[in-house]
Amino acid sequence: MQIDKAVSALSEKCPDSILKRADRHGTPEITVAGESFYKVMETLRGLGFDMLTDVVGMDLMPRTPRFNLLYLLMSMEDFSRLAVRLQADEGQEVPSVSGIWHSANWGEREVFDLLGISFSGHPDLRRILTWENFEGHPLRKDFPLEGKDFDKPFDPDTISDYF
Amino acid sequence: MTDRKTVTLNMGPHHPATHGVLRVVLELDGETIVNATPVIGYLHRGIEKICENRTYQQILPLTDRLDYAAASANNMGYCLAVEKLMGIEAPKRAQYLRVIMAEFARIMGHHLWLGTHALDIGAMTVIFYAFRDREMVMAMNEEIAGYRLTPSFIRIGGVAYDATDDFILKVRKFVEWFPKALEGYHQLLTENKIWTTRTMNIGAISAEEAINYGMTGPSLRGAGVAYDVRKVFPYSSYDDFDFKIPVGENGDVYDRYLVRMEEFKQSINIIAQAIENLPSGPVMTDNPWLANPSLSEVQNDLSALIRRFMINAKGVPVPEGELYSAVEGAKGELGFYLVGDGSEHPYRLKIRAPTFYLASALPRLLVGHMVADAIAIIGSLDFVLGEIDR
Numbered sequence: 304m305q306i307d308k309a310v311s312a313l314s315e316k317c318p319d320s321i322l323k324r325a326d327r328h329g330t331p332e333i334t335v336a337g338e339s340f341y342k343v344m345e346t347l348r349g350l351g352f353d354m355l356t357d358v359v360g361m362d363l364m365p366r367t368p369r370f371n372l373l374y375l376l377m378s379m380e381d382f383s384r385l386a387v388r389l390q391a392d393e394g395q396e397v398p399s400v401s402g403i404w405h406s407a408n409w410g411e412r413e414v415f416d417l418l419g420i421s422f423s424g425h426p427d428l429r430r431i432l433t434w435e436n437f438e439g440h441p442l443r444k445d446f447p448l449e450g451k452d453f454d455k456p457f458d459p460d461t462i463s464d465y466f
Numbered sequence: 467m468t469d470r471k472t473v474t475l476n477m478g479p480h481h482p483a484t485h486g487v488l489r490v491v492l493e494l495d496g497e498t499i500v501n502a503t504p505v506i507g508y509l510h511r512g513i514e515k516i517c518e519n520r521t522y523q524q525i526l527p528l529t530d531r532l533d534y535a536a537a538s539a540n541n542m543g544y545c546l547a548v549e550k551l552m553g554i555e556a557p558k559r560a561q562y563l564r565v566i567m568a569e570f571a572r573i574m575g576h577h578l579w580l581g582t583h584a585l586d587i588g589a590m591t592v593i594f595y596a597f598r599d600r601e602m603v604m605a606m607n608e609e610i611a612g613y614r615l616t617p618s619f620i621r622i623g624g625v626a627y628d629a630t631d632d633f634i635l636k637v638r639k640f641v642e643w644f645p646k647a648l649e650g651y652h653q654l655l656t657e658n659k660i661w662t663t664r665t666m667n668i669g670a671i672s673a674e675e676a677i678n679y680g681m682t683g684p685s686l687r688g689a690g691v692a693y694d695v696r697k698v699f700p701y702s703s704y705d706d707f708d709f710k711i712p713v714g715e716n717g718d719v720y721d722r723y724l725v726r727m728e729e730f731k732q733s734i735n736i737i738a739q740a741i742e743n744l745p746s747g748p749v750m751t752d753n754p755w756l757a758n759p760s761l762s763e764v765q766n767d768l769s770a771l772i773r774r775f776m777i778n779a780k781g782v783p784v785p786e787g788e789l790y791s792a793v794e795g796a797k798g799e800l801g802f803y804l805v806g807d808g809s810e811h812p813y814r815l816k817i818r819a820p821t822f823y824l825a826s827a828l829p830r831l832l833v834g835h836m837v838a839d840a841i842a843i844i845g846s847l848d849f850v851l852g853e854i855d856r
Contacts, residue, residue, distance in 0.1 A: 328550055328789035354677045356792075357818040359803045373803070375790060375818075379677050379691060382698045386790065406680025409826035417514075432507040432855060441515050442814075448519065 305383045306331045309350045316346050323388075330375075332386040340389055341398040344374070348403045352376040352385060355400070358410030360418040364444040368392035370420055374400070374407075391420055399425035417442040470495055475837070479508045483586045483841045486851030490828065492840065499840060502832040504825050509855040517815040521781025522548055522622060525815070530616035532817065533853040536575030536796035538567040538607075541620035546701055547791035547802040548622050551784055554756075560624035560749040561703040562740045566637065567607075567619055568702075568793070569733040569740075574603050575796030575848070576726050576733075583723075583845035584655060587664050592654050599647050602640055609633045622782070623757065624750035634741060641738045648730050656727070665720035669831045669843035676717060679830065680823035683798025684725045685847055689717030695794040706743075707736045719846040726848075755782045781810030797821050797848055819853040 310333065314321060320339035325332045335343050359373040374387040391397050399422035401407040411422045412431040419440035422428055430437060439446055478489035487508035493501035513532070517525045529544045530537040542564055549555065556564065577600035581593035604614040610633045611617035611626060619626050655661045671681075676689040686693055694711045696704045712728035714721025750757045758777060759770035784806040792801040798820025805814040824847045831843050 328787070328791075330790050353674070355680060356799065357680075357801060357803070357816070359814075359816040361805060361814040361816075375801075375803070379693060382693065384790070404680070405675075405678045405830075406823050406826060409822065410680075413822075430507075432510040434507065441512055446515075 305351075305378065305381055306385060309347065309352075309385065312350055313343060313346055317342050327386065330384050330386055332388055334388040334390075337389060337391070337395075337397075341400070344387065344400045344403055347376060347385070347387070351378045351380050353379050355404035355406045355410065356384075358407060358414055360414040360420060360442070362418060362442060362444045368395070370418060372397060372414065372420065393419075394421075396421045396423040398423055399428075401425055416440070419443065472500060477840065479505075484844060485582060485849050488825065488844070488849055488851055488854070490832070490840070490844070492832070492837065494837065497836050497838075499832050499835055499837065502829045502840075504828045506822075506825060506851070506854050509851045511856065513856045514815055514817060517812055519811060521810045522784055522812065523778075523781065525812070526621065527616070527618050530618055531852055532819065532856065533575070533795055533797065533800070533821075533850045534615060535578045535850050536571035537616045537618075538564075538571035538620060539575075539793060539795040539800060541618060542568050542702065543791065543793040543795065543800045543802050545620050545622050546793060547789065547804045548784060550789055550791050551787055551804055551806050552622075552753075552782075553785070554623060554751050554753055556624045556702070556751060557748050558703065558745045559628075559747045560751075562744050563610075563625045563629060563749060564620050564702050565704065565707070565740050566737050567610075567617065567625075569737050570603050570607060572733050572796045573730060574600055575850075576730055577603070579726065579796075579845070579848040580651065583842075583848070584661075586841045586845045587661070589655060589658070589661060592651065595647065595650060595654070599644065606633060606636050606640065609636060621750070621756075623753055624748070628749045629744070634744070637737065637741045641734055641741065644734050645731070648727070648734075651730075652727065655723070662720060664839075664842055665723060665846070666718060667716070668719045668835060668839050669846060670716050670718040671827070671831060672717060675830070676827075679827035681798070681827055682820050682823070683794070683796075684722055684729060685798065685824055687712065688714035688722035688725045690715055695792050695799050699792065701791075701793060704736075707739045709736050719842050722846045783808060783810055784812070792818070795820060797824070797850065797853070817853075817856055819856065821847070821849050822854045825849060825854055 317339045320336055320343050321333050322336055323334040354377040356375040356377050361371045368390040370391045372389045376385045414420050415428055416430040416432055473494045475492045475494055477492055478484040479487035489505040491503040492499050513528050529540040532540045577596045581596035584592035607617050608614045611619035671689055673689045673691050676686050690713050692711045692713050709732045712725045714725050759774050763770040764774050786808045788805045790803045792799050801818030803816040807813040832840050
């Protein structure tokens with residue numbers, strides 16, 4: 304109920320922003336065009352989606368654009384969920400939503416670390432789960448599972464801010 | 467004005483009060499924290515990557531190792547996600563047994579939190595009582611699943627074994643006895659002057675801010691938001707049971723403590739209802755791709771033998787599709803975003819760990835407090851690094 308209202312309010316404020324609507328086993332989902340993404344997220348925050356539950360990134364390798372980004376939103380008023388999908392290509396910068404939801408700060412850092420998607424306007428875009436001089440992005444589908452240089456030892460001397 | 471110099475203090479990763487390998491870089495002005503930077507990843511095992519190369523059943527023991535203090539809740543979340551994608555549902559008896567196991571996991575997780583949190587702040591007695599009772603829960607886990615800490619008891623399509631009479635008897639005894647033990651914890655802490663001084667108005671956060679930081683579970687409920695996945699999106703027959711969602715007011719360490727103490731009571735309440743109303747019937751779905759044929763079938767029927775090999779060696783194909791499925795773990799909303807591509811392996815499995823987002827709120831909670839309060843705040847959020855780092 305609230306989703307239909309939100310989507311119609313959204314298409315009023317940002318026309319042509321919603322490319323596709325879907326229902327994933329009970330969770331409504333909208334696919335958003337890259338150029339209006341930040342405005343859409345700002346509008347959704349204003350419409351009552353006050354929690355960003357998670358940021359999911361996935362690599363669909365042979366496809367261009369290569370990555371899918373998924374923002375799982377939730378409204379604490381009536382506990383309705385909404386997923387916002389965005390397609391991003393390799394090297395493309397996605398506007399950070401950490402100014403809207405604090406939880407995006409670490410969520411986006413994780414996506415940056417494991418998938419190598421860069422976020423513009425992020426306050427602190429560093430690796431989070433792997434170490435600073437780690438090479439590659441583990442959750443990309445072309446990341447080697449084994450090999451000669453696969454498991455390089457951790458070297459604290461090459462890390463600049465090692466306290 | 468004189469220039470005030472700050473000192474950088476490195477807390478962790480090898481610090482007993484960080485409950486694992488959490489590292490927080492604290493910038494101190496005297497004893498006051500002016501800046502805090504959590505550093506995580508010391509326990510990163512790449513579980514999400516491993517999952518992409520394992521069959522759906524092989525992933526199950528890995529989920530035990532996320533929040534190892536409350537393992538059954540993770541099993542439940544993962545199994546529900548896979549079952550939802552396959553379009554099957556576990557039998558009613560299995561759902562009730564799952565609820566019992568998940569609530570045991572919550573009680574075990576809260577016992578670990580209570581004991582260590584009180585120990586960190588200086589109340590040493592509590593941990594002995596908490597671990598004595600945790601041992602009883604683990605004995606029941608052992609009775610039904612064969613494992614104490616990481617039961618892997620909840621399987622895709624149902625549960626591993628049926629409940630034994632001995633198990634039901636032990637659960638009944640525990641349900642009868644535990645409220646008395648809980649009363650004992652309350653006597654030790656709730657009105658203890660030292661405890662209230664150390665916890666009240668420490669690490670307070672408002673409801674809006676807690677939501678904005680993505681906090682869930684007891685930490686969010688402590689701030690006064692009655693959000694519990696068990697009530698809002700009922701799964702596994704949780705709507706059959708009568709239980710309350712305790713909420714706090716101030717969102718400080720003491721309110722988070724009270725919420726968890728009340729959750730003990732609600733959990734034991736749910737277990738009592740589940741064990742008394744345990745329906746009869748099978749504990750595993752009859753889907754031939756999931757139910758292992760019995761030993762006598764395997765010994766007498768060639769097709770059953772082949773089926774057993776197929777299930778265990780090749781795995782179960784799961785249809786194409788994507789979904790998000792969440793359960794209420796001991797620490798908050800534990801979500802699994804599962805992408806299936808029609809094969810025996812998930813294309814992508816994203817684990818939404820509740821403590822990951824709790825840890826991201828640490829700078830906000832720590833700044834302005836004393837170093838000693840950092841220990842209380844970290845303890846009250848109940849981190850398990852296996853889940854944060856995955």
